[in-house]
Amino acid sequence: MQNLMELGELYKELRMARGLKLKDVASDNLSISQLSKFENGQSMLSADKLFVAIEGINMTLMEFGHAFNNYEDRAFFKLGDQIAQLHARQDIEGLKRLLKVLESKEDKKVYDNLNLLIVKENIHFLDRSFEIKKEEVEFLTSYLYGIDEWTEYEIFLFGNTLSLLSNSDLVFLGKEFVKRDKFYRSIPTHQTAAKLTLSNLIFVLIERREFDYVTYFLDILEDSVDYEDMLIITFLNFFKLLLTYIKSGQFEELLQIKEYIAMVRKLGNSQLAQHLEANLEPFIQVSACPRSN
């Protein structure tokens, strides 16, 4: 395996960059000769020895893994990106083509089926006539319910299948999500994914007029936000304004939202502004709008 050979090479680079000798890294559990063979691709370390080796150069497994993946995201994030791009372009045909490709794979494993569902949800989101079987949704909910500690994948999965879930599933799993992502929350990428998914959840709940739960999850999101979360804060404020507007139906409130979006655009994030506008669109009531526009 070429890939695995590179594992040793990478390790060597990382070790030398730190000015460490083989003997500095070697320990009771890992000999110098073993490390040498590993670095030169002549042998592979067993999993436990690899832990020792990585610890020896003062890196975490996550950091090493990140370096090994060539500073790229994992495969499922690539799929996620691909789906998000197709979704943003509203490219239903593109999504259906992707679906075909994923469906054509034989001997599908659990994750193949779950990824399939994510693509289907995105199609369903754009084209409500595209149906998804009940048992597929049940498969999804029972998977999510079965995982005690949600990793980024489960968060990603939940965030990308919200529109398939019934209101009660949405709220139930949403509450579970808030509990179950705690274990891995010290990982920054995890935390970011969690906040984005929470934002998505809130938006879907607003769409479904489940205002009590919106307030509940808004509070949770607000608690988890820190000053670095500009994106999330932008969403948070948008949701609050949107909520006030929907409840009152006042044209003035709508103007406030539009002003807010204009401000976001002024700050230089026109893409986000566009996104907010698209999200606002379904809520603009004709009656609240004197000039049809």
Added chain:
DNA sequence: TATCCGGCTTTTAAGAAGGT
């Protein structure tokens, strides 16, 4: 379907020897 088992392959440790 998961687990156990036997044979086959790979990796390991340690030190000695060789290379730069």
Added chain:
DNA sequence: ACCTTCTTAAAAGCCGGATA
């Protein structure tokens, strides 16, 4: 000094088939 290569016996891992 530092790293690599070689050697050995032992340990561990892997794979497929049988079993429950």
